[in-house]
Amino acid sequence: MAIGPTDNAKPGIVLVTGAWHTPVHFEVLRVALEEQGYETYVPRLPTLGKTGLTWKDDAAAIQKAVEKRMDDGKEFVIAAHSYGGVPGCGATKGFTVHERAAAGKKGGFRAILFIAAFAMPEPNVDLLTAFGGKFPEWMAHELPYTGNASSFVQPTAKYAFFNDVPKDDADRYFELLERQSQDAYEVPVDRVPSNCGIPHTFLICENDQVNNIMTYLTGRCVVAMRRVSGLSSKARLRGTCIALTPRHALNTQATGSQTTNIEALKVNKDRLMETLHKTCSWGTGKRWGSGVNDTGMSRLALSHTDKEARDWFVDTTSSLGCDVKVDAMGNIFAVRPGRREGLATFAGSHLDTQPSGGRYDGILGVLAGVEMLRVLKDHQAETEFPVGVVNWTNEEGARFPISMVSSGVWAEEIPLETAYNLREVGGGTATMKSELERIDYLGSIPASYKSTPMAAHFELHIEQGPLLEAENQKIGVVHGVQAYRWFTVDVAGRDAHTGSTPLGNRADAMLLAARLITHSHRLATKHSALVSTGILTLTPGSTNTIPGHVRFTLDVRAPADSTVAALEADLKRDFAALAAGKNILGLLDEATPSKPLEVSWRTDSVSPATLFHHDCIAAVRASAEAVTGDTKLVRDMTSGAGHDSVYTSRHCPTSMIFVPSKNGVSHNPEEYTSPEDCAIGAQVLMQSVLRFDHMRASG
Ligand SMILES: [Zn+2]
Incomplete structure (x- = not known):
């Protein structure tokens, strides 16, 4: 796609489009960059016009668009807009200059710039969860997390997207939007700014009508606030080309003179x-x-x-x-x-x-x-x-x-x-x-x-x-407080005499409960989550009676609501299978097959994840780095326990600071x-x- 004379001393640029936007929307910017000697690519995201595909497919397309040039030794800066921040960051996996060098390859991604883009706060969270679990009102979507869903925009989105663009241009650009796979926003990410391993910075558009509330500022860099009013207008696009040059992407910027007073x-x-x-x-x-x-x-x-x-x-x-x-x-x-x-x-x-x-x-x-x-x-x-x-x-x-x-x-x-x-x-x-x-x-x-x-x-x-x-x-x-759900699980078997009932004739509720609890620990490990049993009661409770009924609690916790939901689904599926006698992960090895039992669930409490405010998180990170003078002494965390900040976060920007x-x-x-x-x-x-x-x- 590169045209015109490009300057080999300059890095290439990959522009990653936002949701429903196509390479055509970025044509003005691409040409402007090429004119300045930047070899520029705008891959078409495969999730456009499709269902079932996710950001991972988009990330793979971004990699594919430039991999050959990387093999030639070319280095690239990613400039991702809006949703593009998710696949853009995902595309760095295995493709940074460092990772490629370690694999004996040349070229790679050198830096990433988030332009009014979603920079996800932490791994294992999906975009919808980060967006507060609810799609915006101007979006046309299907039921969340059902899979194979298609998303689009309502006519009211035209203002949000193109608020400072002349009406004719806005109409034309709006017409060019395409449907996109909703699954793209519902799969947890693995790469985020803090673990992508290359310099990253953020361009915040103060007049952005779409992402302002959700642009997560989690990078290990000082956030540069830029007075850029909207990104979609032709004039503005030309104006912002300067801000898109790699010099800006590579350098973090000092905040104003006020910070010296603070320090x-x-x-x-x-x-x-x-x-x-x-x-x-x-x-x-x-x-x-x-x-x-x-x-x-x-x-x-x-x-x-x-x-x-x-x-x-x-x-x-x-x-x-x-x-x-x-x-x-x-x-x-x-x-x-x-x-x-x-x-x-x-x-x-x-x-x-x-x-x-x-x-x-x-x-x-x-x-x-x-x-x-x-x-x-x-x-x-x-x-x-x-x-x-x-x-x-x-x-x-x-x-x-x-x-x-x-x-x-x-x-x-x-x-x-x-x-x-x-x-x-x-x-x-x-x-x-x-x-x-x-x-x-x-x-x-x-x-x-x-x-x-x-x-x-x-x-x-x-x-x-x-x-x-x-x-x-x-x-x-502290980026937030983890989600939790509490359940009561009932295991129903059959009371029987411990002396006269052979192992194969038993429906031992306690034995199954022990297996379920053991398995819950394995599933928690698989999901990087927490599962705990704090209450366990056996009925009838006699030394020489096999318990016919056991009730126990499960406390399931993880940073993201989607992780808790996925773990709950796995637990329910596997508990039912274990009750039916299926051997999962060798739990029944060398054991006598049992008579069937029944497992039932009750949900006692649902507490969604709390996500703190990007401005407060950015203020804490900038302060922590300034005070400690060493980014290695600072880590991003999710609180395991509840705090008053959970409630304040519902009504004002909030964050927390943890000490050892x-x-x-x-x-x-x-x-x-x-x-x-x-x-x-x-x-x-x-x-x-x-x-x-x-x-x-x-x-
Ligand atoms: Zn306390």
């Missing part, structure tokens, strides 16, 4: 730790070592000690110049004014603990927020918009048995009355409402995101798992994070809040 502000590690331990004198728990701070915490929500910690929080933040408000769930919002009016960017977490908890879970997040306020005051630093710190009530759900209940009320997902009527565990008569009244924290403003909206919510938290410590890493950039937990231990007095790691986390938290504030100001 000049440093948290005071000693003050942070001293204050944290001081506040832990309210509700001190079990001693586990001989050091002065070697005790855990037992500060149940709305207890006397929780009130003391709250009073300290209110007094301290007030004295730091904050306006402090308490809502009807006792959530405390401390807001420091900015240069301009507007919503506050919040740091937040919780001051309550488990009855046998530690000094860091939740507490670190709030205390780091207070340290941020102190640093800002020390430097008399002004933020553009207000910044705040929030303490959420009863996050743990340890005293009043719903976790994250008060952020849940704030998000209007848990009714206020349900929360108020929660009775304390352990047989006491106190309710949340009576305790809020007793300690004088039943505030007058409604507990709702409508009454206390936030510009953003950043939460610093201990990892509560082993990954950061195991890899000697310092900061987890010693031995991965939490909800335990010995929970520990070193002062150095606490300070690094607090520094990243402060920078993230300030970066977000700058981003809004320059918005």
Whole structure:
């Protein structure tokens, strides 16, 4: 397809089209690039006009379009638009210059540029899931995940696609769109920016009507915001050719001068730790070592000690110049004014603990927020918009048995009355409402995101798992919280005498349950997911009776909803097969065949994956890299546990920051994070809040 004189010193360019778009749509750009001496290809994506084909077929077509030229030694930059980000990134697999060199081949992909494109947040997620599990309204589609489906656009999409294009051009370009295989968006990806192994950067179109909300910024590069208004107009396309040159794709760009101010502000590690331990004198728990701070915490929500910690929080933040408000769930919002009016960017977490908890879970997040306020005051630093710190009530759900209940009320997902009527565990008569009244924290403003909206919510938290410590890493950039589903499985066999029933005559519900649970572990391994059984009951429960009925629970978790759904399908299929006596993966080897049994399922709970906001994730990553000075110390993560950030993310941009937990231990007095790691986390938290504030100001 290359025409005209090309410059062999320049890399080639592969333009990857978005959904329903064809090479014709990119002709103006292709010609402009060729005129500048770039050998340019625009492969036609095989998913166009077809069903059943996926992004993998598109990725293969991209590779095929340039493989011969790579064999000649040619290197290419991928410039992917919109959906093209998925197959474009996928095409790098085995085809980067590094991978090809390792295989003794020449050429390859040198860099990738995402132009208002989907840069997927992590592997094993499909595009639809990343899009929030729902196709946009302007799209014509079939039922998700049914396979062999075809997708197209509604007439209303014309504005979204071609909003700044002259009407005649818009009409013509719209006519040229083709149907596309819906399966392309429903298959999990394996290559993402963070693991593609080549430089990658993002071009964000501020006037983009299609992808603005979903352009994930996950790369290990500083995001360059560019004022490019739409990409489809001929004039704009010519104008943006400069931005598409490899120089821009290869170099990451510094953000504005504001960041130097941000980086000049440093948290005071000693003050942070001293204050944290001081506040832990309210509700001190079990001693586990001989050091002065070697005790855990037992500060149940709305207890006397929780009130003391709250009073300290209110007094301290007030004295730091904050306006402090308490809502009807006792959530405390401390807001420091900015240069301009507007919503506050919040740091937040919780001051309550488990009855046998530690000094860091939740507490670190709030205390780091207070340290941020102190640093800002020390430097008399002004933020553009207000910044705040929030303490959420009863996050743990340890005293009043719903976790994250008060952020849940704030998000209007848990009714206020349900929360108020929660009775304390352990047989006491106190309710949340009576305790809020007793300690004088039943505030007058409604507990709702409508009454206390936030510009953003950043939460610093201990990892509560082993990954950061195991890899000697310092900061987890949290992209979301994993999905889970809970099931109750009933296995029905037949009660029988253990002494008089030969093995071949049994329908032993426990034996089958053991096999099912064993197999669930294997399937979890296959899907890189988690499956756990926490409750198991046998009936009738007698030493000399083979149990005729067993009930057990399954807790299934994975970062992506699609993984949980696929694992559930595999579990149901294989459980039925095992019940019917089929030998799967040798489970029945050397065993006596059994009489048939029945397996039935009940779904108890479905919690979809939470995906945090790209702007917040980008702010956390940029801050983490700036603070640690080494990308190897920073990793992308999905939270295994729930946090208040799950609820805030429903109503404002949100992300979390994880710091290492010693031995991965939490909800335990010995929970520990070193002062150095606490300070690094607090520094990243402060920078993230300030970066977000700058981003809004320059918005
Ligand atoms: Zn927590």
